[in-house]
Amino acid sequence: ILQGKNSFSSILDPMQEKSHHTSLQTLENNLTNLVKRNTELENQMAKLIQICQQVEVNTAMHEAKLVEECDELVEIIRQRKQVIAVKIKESKVMKLRKLAQQIANCRQCLERSSALITQAEHSLKENDHTRFLQTARNVAERVAMATASSQVLIPDVNLNEAFDNFALDFSREKKILEGLDYLTAPNPPSIRDELCTASHDTITVHWTSEDEFSVTSYELQYTIYTGQTNLISLYNSVDSWMMVPNIKQNHYTVHGLQSGTRYIFYVKAINQAGSRNSEPARLKTNSQPFKLDPKTAHKKLRLSNDCLTMEKDESSLKKSHTPERFSSTGAYGTAGNVFIDSGCHYWEVLLGASTWYAVGVAYKSAPKNEWSGKNSSSWVFTRCNNNFMVRHNGKEQLVEASLQLRRLGVLLDYDNNALGFYDAMSAQHIHTFQVSFLLPVAPTFMIWNKSLMLLSGLPVPDFVDCPEQQEGICRQQESPYMSGMKGCQ
Template sequence: METLESELTCPICLELFEDPLLLPCAHSLCFNCAHRILVSHCSSNKPLESISAFQCPTCRYVITLNHRGLEGLKRNVTLQNIIHRFQKASVSGPNSPSESRRAPGLSGGHRPYSSSGGGSSGSHSARSSPAQPSSHQHTATMSLEHRISCQFCEQDPPREAVKTCVTCEVSYCDRCLRATHPNKKPFTSHRLVEPVHDAHLRGLTCLEHENEKVNMYCIVDDQLICALCKLVGRHREHQVSSFSERFDKLKQTLENNLTNLVKRNSELENQMAKLIQICQQVEVNTAMHEAKLVEECDELVEIIRQRKQIIAVKIKESKVMKLRKLAQQMANCRQCLERSGALITQAEHSLKENDHARFLQTARNVAERVAMATASSQVLIPDVNLNEAFDNFALDFSREKKILEGLDYLTAPSPPSIRDELCTASHDTITVHWTSEDEFSVTSYELQYTIYTGQTNFISQPFKLDPKTAHKKLRLSNDCLTMEKDESSLKKSHTPERFSSTGSYGAAGSVFIDSGCHYWEVLLGASTWYAVGVAYKSAPKNEWSGKNSSSWVLSRCNNNFMVRHNGKEMLVEASHQLRRLGVLLDYDNNSLSFYDAMNSQHLHTFEVSFLLPVAPTFMIWNKSVMILSGLPVPDFVDCPEEHQEGMMTLCRQQDSPYVSGMKGCH
């Protein structure tokens, strides 16, 4: 009991929980203690409602309050009921009269009962003689929400009831209970419970038989019934159960549902808190973007204002220059007009002279001056070579206007469509092909996930036989590790990557290798006609491997062993009992070697400048072979430089090198 009491003690007041709150961290706290915590965090000039969070005193988890404050937290009803039961058990004890009279239904389980009068007997729990209740019992009774008075007291006001007799349907105080229910038959069969209201007792009466008490539960109709309902009523054919059984099931279901509901509410509150946080972040981001928009637009306006001032100054300077030139020309014209006017006046005066002698004396000088003025008029009168237009200042902001009208947020491109049939993967390289519907889509990019600069990788890459490349007359088994000639297997569809040569049946490995050092072995069994090696993906599939420049193989034709590449063949000395053929591909050091793994014998090494990823290649003409991949390099395999003798250098330049890394192509 002491351990249970410590579990029911508040960590603040060190008393039993009173009106406990269920915190989101699953701990509990008294309502008043939580209120005192908020008061301690509140300054003198702030209202209590301004406190929106506090820490759990047990685990220091931050409890966030909504606008309802502490009222927004859930009450721990289950804990409160446990405390009530603990208090009753502590003050009563298992041998006390109050405990022996407690109804099974309110002490953890129900038991059926039948109707009886004040002195009738039935199958009820026996009770001990009533005893004087202690002060703790009165304190527990006063903690009920509504005070229940004794219905048998003659004094006014009546004393507080301590028990309710379900059989008599009357609530008694301690004195009246001892007087009316002595520890003798038939009163020992009366069922006493904690004080309850009359409405609770009336609810225990059968709905169809008013004078009968309910004592069983109809599972079919899901309702309380009495014995008459089961014997002669409409429930006689229905399945029924006892109160205790139904009570346990329903209580367990309710507790489970309540637990799930509390859990869901907690999840919803967490989700709500996240949504509130997101809303706050949206507000912050919106304000940030609005400020950024205002800043960028202000910068654009400032640039336009500065450019406006600069262009306006240039226009004014051009205006002053044009007006200065025009004023100079106007002054020149004015001087010409003044000289011409004086000469015209003098000539007109001479024309008025009628005396021939005087006219001849004066007119010759005037005539010379007029002739000279007329001859030089084209020189004296300046040409007007200026106009009102500003040809050097053509203002055209149409392009800038379109750019300004198109101001908007940058949008992410639509997701591309990956073309699986064009994608390839090798030891450490993935080539991805895709298509995009965007007008300005990315055509390609190269991504290097890691760059290895240490020692050469001697961990072989495991692989299997690729069914998509296997010849129609080959059957793959043993998890695609064994290939066998099968003339009856003709149901495979033809694809570009499938081997299709006549008389030779091939398959490729499931990987493409472009770096590292890799070793695998081929268990040849009883096969006497085969070819093993590597090839580019572009190698022809309708001819023997080694007949082209894209494949390198070691083959056996009955009793002859030979290596073949680009149509060139060279005999190799090997045992006719060769059963395990080892293949070492050192891509980084440009070599492909073959070994008799059983006898630790080197057979041949190709020195090849690989330009593209290669895939292991296997061909058979009879029997079957099995591959063992991902093997460590055996001890008998030394550095390829030790076998320089007998090497055949066969390589061909490709159009473009293969770029290692992860590469995307449009």
């Protein structure tokens, strides 16, 4: 029994020790977390106290500024009061002086008239006929003269000058004073993506603001969007941003942009109290527009007047039946009238009923009498009856595409070394060449039957703009800094 008891004790002691060690470790971990939490709370409280102190300082500063501004207004009103009061007194003195002169003239005329009346009455009372005739003639002439010149004798009394249209109208100023308020920075404006427009080298940005009347100006900032998801770091890269200051309207057109390129735009609303930025908006320019170049067209091809459609002479089909049996002179093609050496470009080709064609790009040095894709200077997507292939440097690779393919999309991302082909109707990716382009390339087009039609200068579609979406895994990265941005990041 004793031996069994000792054996049980030897088993129990390690278990107790392990339990003790576990409890100790748990307590130490909890204590560490609690100390860390206390430190965080202390730091948070210190920040809050600092903010409170800053609020006190800012409030005192604003109160002092309010007193200063109001005192300036009162001083301006006092000065204007003095100026206007002096004008009123000067007007009063001028009017009273003129009126006093008119009163003196009236008094003088009145005295002369009274004297003539007295003399006339005295003459009328003269009983001596001889004396009457002597005095009456003289008096009569003077009375007649005074009556005839009565307009001169009447003083010039102008009541309009005495009671002119002088008034004090401070209604506008009162409204301004009543509208005085504590000015704050305007609310962030909002970029209206649905109103924004683009060409191959311009983007017109439209925005709205809730505080339109308090905004003194707007500032537009933009930069090329490189796919960087951390927009805070991107925004802090001051050197990479272009700035358009002092915009007075709620729209602006930016010129000189790269074709087929995505940009990030911010709009800043500004007044005397400060400024606030809009959420970022991702906008992109259209592709470089181009046409088919008649100078490079095969003599048996017919181009439309607008150089957007190419048509093959069907009689030439009698010479052969498959692309591989064509001679070196059997490649009926043409090139676009542009050479591309930068940016991202997208165009589409309407295939119609054509079943033999090739579409791609080539260097200027590519052989003119050779089928595109047969050399190291060209890359093409081709259809030969029911077979779809991509070809470069003589190497062919079968690819999957629908026999009902009627609209082929071509994406040339020169800067990222990619040439992609898409079924534009179904938004399906067909194939992408990874090419380190060394020279400018021109779009190329070849047909053996029917016709092709070119659509260029198009915006890059969303299903092409996001490489992840091509594989069906494109996901929007939600972030407070990414709201308002179109498409996948």
